[in-house]
Amino acid sequence: MNLRQLKYFVRVIEAANMTRAADELRIAQPALGMQIKQLEEGLGVTLLTRHSRGVSxxxxxxxxxxxxxxxxxxxELARREVRDDAREAVRFGLTPSLMQIIGPELLLRVSERAPQLSVSLTEEMSHLLVDSLHRAELDLILAYEVLDAPGFWKRALYQxxxxxxxxxxxxxxxxxxFAGALAHPLILPEPRDGVRSLVERTAAEHGLTIRLEHEVRSISGIKTLVARGSAAGILPYGTVLAEVAAGTLFVRPIMPALRRTLYLVGSRKAGQLAALPIIRDAVSAAMTTLSAAMVGLGHPLSAAEPPQNA
Incomplete structure (x- = not known):
């Protein structure tokens, strides 16, 4: 048993799929399978159950x-402790709307209170941020509708x-x-997107049909098409704040409300950061800014809510 085998094994469990784990580790699947087999043989036990959905x-x-x-x-802790010249670093991912509304404030707050921390920000849609977190390309993300996953923790912040x-x-x-909204021809994100999933799930629950005019992966692309009158969109209010203020797009609240939940999600590495309490405080303060920008369409959750361990 060696560290490489342990790293590979942990990634397989977290991905719940050999092919996906091999892609994320950037090695060939047969090579990964061989490492797991050698680990099992060395320990004399079966570690994985293979099934049609993957492995468990x-x-x-x-x-x-x-x-x-x-x-x-x-x-990892020992590696950091023996490198006296190393600065803590965190790779933080935000959605496009969050980057626009709270990104600068978040970065400045953390930098002021933790000048020793190197912070890099990445902007991407929620489900792509989750993919990057699982591939260990990011340490922390602020993303919507994040599912539980082994080896990661999350805290609900906002709706x-x-x-x-x-x-x-x-x-x-x-x-x-909601039925009135679905009467419009719609432009929606790709199926994996959390907004798309919420709209489709709610439509199915009410026996309603979606008139899908276009499927666009880009939020900016959706907004451009809507502004041209091609069709309507169902989007979080935060993604269209600037356009509503400029008068290029118009919004109507949907009743009863369709709400998505924002989570702070972290890897094990992020959980060990000395500056994590400072980051959490900065994120909590940014939720106040976010709520104020939403004019009643955003709802902070209790700060006392404990993190959910995935």
Whole structure:
């Protein structure tokens, strides 16, 4: 048993799929399979159960997974402690709307209180941020509708309402029912996107049909098409703040409200950062700024809510 085998094994459990783990580790799947086989032979136990959906740990595999996390964390801690000249660094991912509204404030707050911390910010849609976190390309993310995953922790921070976005304004900006919103031809993100999933799930629950006019992966692309009158969109209010202020897009709240939840999600490495309490405080303060910008369409959650361990 060696550190490489433990690292590979942990990644397989977290990905729950050999092919996905091999892609994230950037090695060939047969080579990964061989490392896991050698680990099993060395220990004399079966660590994984293979099934049609991927893999899952056996009882012995679950025990090794927990110990392997502890071992790898200690190795990383020792590496940092013996490098006297090393600065702590964190790679932080935010969605496009969050980057625009709170990104600069978040970066400045953390830099002022933790000048020894090197922070890099990445902007991407939520499900792509999650992918990057799982590939160990990011340490922390602020993303919406994040599912539990082994080896990662998360904390619910905030809920944001979705709105109907159109190129034509309404005198009173009156709320519209979800059925009324679906009466419009719509431009929606790709199926993996959390907003798309929420709209489709709610439509299915109410037996409603979505009139999908276009599927666009880019939020800016969706907004441009909506502004041209091609179709309407259902988007979080935060993504269209600037356009609403400029009068190029118009919104109507959807009733009953469709809400998505924002999470702070971190890797094990992020959980060991000495500056993590400062980062969490800065994120909490940024939620106040975010809520103020949302004019009643954003809802901070209790700061006392404990983190959810995935």
């Amino acid at each position: 740990p056996t009882a012995a595999g679950e025990k090794l997974f927990q110990r392997a996390i502890e071992i790898l964390d200690l190795v 944001e309402d979705l709105v109907l976005v159109t190129a034509t304004g309404y005198p009173d900006e009156a709320p519209i029912t």
